[in-house]
Amino acid sequence: xxxxxxxxxDLARKVDWEFRYVDDxxxxxxxxxxxxxxxxxxxxxWNESYRTSYREYVANQRAKDESVRSVRDALDKVRLVEGLDxxxxxxxxxxxxxxxxxxxxxxxxxxxxxRFGRDAAWRTMATLGALDEIRHTQVxxxxxxxxxxxxxxxxxxxxxxxxxxxxxxxxRHLFDDMFVAxxxxxxxxxxxxxxxxxxxNLQFMALAAMADKADHHAFEKALASxxxxxxxxxxxxxxxxxxxxxxxxxxRAQFLVDKMWWRCWRAFLATTGTAMEYLTPLRARDRSxxxxxxxxxxxxxxxxxxxxxxxxxxxxxxxxxxxEFAHHSLQLGMYLYRTTLWxxxxxxxxxERQWLQSNYPHWEEVxxxxxxxxxxxxxxxxxxxxxxxxxxxxxxxxxxPTVFLRPGRNTACTLERDGRKYLFCSEPCRxxxxxxxxxxxxxxxxxxxxxxxxxxxxxIDLHEWMGLGASDHxxxxxxxxxxxxxxxxxxxx
Amino acid sequence: MRIYLFGYLDDDFYGRVVxxxxxxxxxxxxxxxxxxxxxxxxxxLFVTNEAGAVLDPAATLDAAGLRNGDxxxxxxxxxx
Numbered sequence: 001x002x003x004x005x006x007x008x009x010d011l012a013r014k015v016d017w018e019f020r021y022v023d024d025x026x027x028x029x030x031x032x033x034x035x036x037x038x039x040x041x042x043x044x045x046w047n048e049s050y051r052t053s054y055r056e057y058v059a060n061q062r063a064k065d066e067s068v069r070s071v072r073d074a075l076d077k078v079r080l081v082e083g084l085d086x087x088x089x090x091x092x093x094x095x096x097x098x099x100x101x102x103x104x105x106x107x108x109x110x111x112x113x114x115r116f117g118r119d120a121a122w123r124t125m126a127t128l129g130a131l132d133e134i135r136h137t138q139v140x141x142x143x144x145x146x147x148x149x150x151x152x153x154x155x156x157x158x159x160x161x162x163x164x165x166x167x168x169x170x171x172r173h174l175f176d177d178m179f180v181a182x183x184x185x186x187x188x189x190x191x192x193x194x195x196x197x198x199x200x201n202l203q204f205m206a207l208a209a210m211a212d213k214a215d216h217h218a219f220e221k222a223l224a225s226x227x228x229x230x231x232x233x234x235x236x237x238x239x240x241x242x243x244x245x246x247x248x249x250x251x252r253a254q255f256l257v258d259k260m261w262w263r264c265w266r267a268f269l270a271t272t273g274t275a276m277e278y279l280t281p282l283r284a285r286d287r288s289x290x291x292x293x294x295x296x297x298x299x300x301x302x303x304x305x306x307x308x309x310x311x312x313x314x315x316x317x318x319x320x321x322x323x324e325f326a327h328h329s330l331q332l333g334m335y336l337y338r339t340t341l342w343x344x345x346x347x348x349x350x351x352e353r354q355w356l357q358s359n360y361p362h363w364e365e366v367x368x369x370x371x372x373x374x375x376x377x378x379x380x381x382x383x384x385x386x387x388x389x390x391x392x393x394x395x396x397x398x399x400x401p402t403v404f405l406r407p408g409r410n411t412a413c414t415l416e417r418d419g420r421k422y423l424f425c426s427e428p429c430r431x432x433x434x435x436x437x438x439x440x441x442x443x444x445x446x447x448x449x450x451x452x453x454x455x456x457x458x459x460i461d462l463h464e465w466m467g468l469g470a471s472d473h474x475x476x477x478x479x480x481x482x483x484x485x486x487x488x489x490x491x492x493x
Numbered sequence: 494m495r496i497y498l499f500g501y502l503d504d505d506f507y508g509r510v511v512x513x514x515x516x517x518x519x520x521x522x523x524x525x526x527x528x529x530x531x532x533x534x535x536x537x538l539f540v541t542n543e544a545g546a547v548l549d550p551a552a553t554l555d556a557a558g559l560r561n562g563d564x565x566x567x568x569x570x571x572x573x
Contacts, residue, residue: 329506336507370506390529393499393508402499402508410501412508414543414564421562423499423508447510451497 034185046119048235091279097160109179129233163467170399193237213284273327288359341475397429520550
């Protein structure tokens with residue numbers, strides 16, 4: 001007689017060993033398993049709702065991959081891909097560079113939990129999480145590879161994380177902190193609870209819905225299938241957080257949640273926020289980034305905080321103020337410094353401006369004059385008049401330009417430590433740095449490297465240092481393109 | 494000796510790195526930043542440090558207490 005699934009699954013998931021010749025602290029050292037180090041008994045009730053067996057996992061994943069590949073085979077004919085909106089293609093290029101190899105970097109982090117997580121069911125779930133992240137890398141590399149025939153800069157899907165391009169330095173800094181250089185407990189809270197439960201809905205579900213309306217169905221299917229995995233392995237975070245809070249680790253938990261909430265927010269406003277509202281075709285926008293944030297991210301996060309009796313982060317008011325403005329301010333900077341990106345950026349046209357104004361009541365008043373200046377500069381001086389030549393000041397924590405929250409509202413601040421002055425875009429970035437200075441102090445921003453002579457100060461050389469050698473590989477104005485003089489070789493020596 | 498500072502125009506939207514000789518004056522510094530601005534600024538320029546104190550335009554950067562990595566803000570009386 002066959003044993004029913006529910007009769008063996010919990011036993012199998014919880015199979016564990018009691019060590020006779022070594023102490024638990026030796027098998028699960030605090031540096032890798034995480035702080036606070038709790039006795040084995042504290043973890044015995046660890047559980048999550050998916051309770052997936054390996055056999056079920058393989059069957060489900062195979063079905064998901066088949067679904068993605070059948071859509072790709074049926075719909076990604078050359079003529080269909082060539083019909084994709086030009087702005088949308090830039091969004092996909094941006095997304096691919098910024099996120100795809102981060103999935104691969106998450107594999108060893110999931111495996112760290114699979115080895116050093118303190119409960120057998122946690123380790124089982126993290127093993128499946130590692131397999132998830134490999135699949136996410138592969139399926140998105142496939143999307144990028146298919147688009148190479150349209151634009152060779154889609155090789156940034158694989159290349160971006162291997163360059164010193166400034167967005168990618170910011171991304172590496174974030175993900176190193178979140179999970180590459182984090183213990184099992186810190187990874188579970190920062191990656192699984194905050195990033196995956198809190199934010200990836202935005203990147204994978206909201207963007208998938210937009211991809212559908214932009215007629216990019218292979219991308220849509222890939223994103224949607226990824227998010228179903230994220231929803232499952234994100235469940236690691238809840239029971240780890242609960243165990244910590246119930247065993248005297250509430251302060252540590254609150255810190256990790258606050259820190260990673262702010263860091264994720266900065267990353268998502270720079271990537272998803274700008275891409276959704278400046279690169280997505282109007283027909284594909286049914287909600288604004290602000291609305292997605294409020295409904296899909298903020299409301300859910302507040303419920304999670306209440307569930308665990310955690311406080312809202314101390315910077316909550318600043319965060320809410322930023323939702324209205326910050327990604328629009330950063331977009332201005334990205335346009336101005338577009339030659340340092342691997343994708344193109346547009347000046348919003350009249351219809352897009354109307355859409356922005358209808359979704360952000362202050363947009364035309366605050367940002368309209370800034371974009372008008374770019375239009376006037378194009379008319380008067382051409383492309384050269386619309387590009388920044390001074391170095392932007394970069395935050396020593398998030399590594400993003402210290403853009404004003406909105407024009408006229410500057411939140412930049414500094415900190416002196418061991419004779420070195422550090423610059424921050426905001427108080428929360430400074431606070432994160434101050435809480436763990438030994439973790440961040442030795443990192444040098446692109447500007448620090450230029451000042452120290454470790455990176456070239458001349459813009460043309462800096463482009464090359466960032467991996468953006470050829471003229472037509474650098475970001476350009478989406479609609480106006482490059483001026484012909486850019487294709488004239490620069491004399492060497 | 495050259496120092497690097499982070500300069501902000503108060504009605505702009507981002508900060509710029511400014512490399513400048515420490516013996517230059519605060520007024521020189523303001524002009525250097527304004528010259529990069531997307532608008533032409535008119536009238537008097539006021540320079541403040543991170544604490545919000547207004548700096549003497551005739552003082553050298555060194556005398557005004559500006560050191561490597563410091564923030565300064567330039568407020569303008571008007572623009573065209």
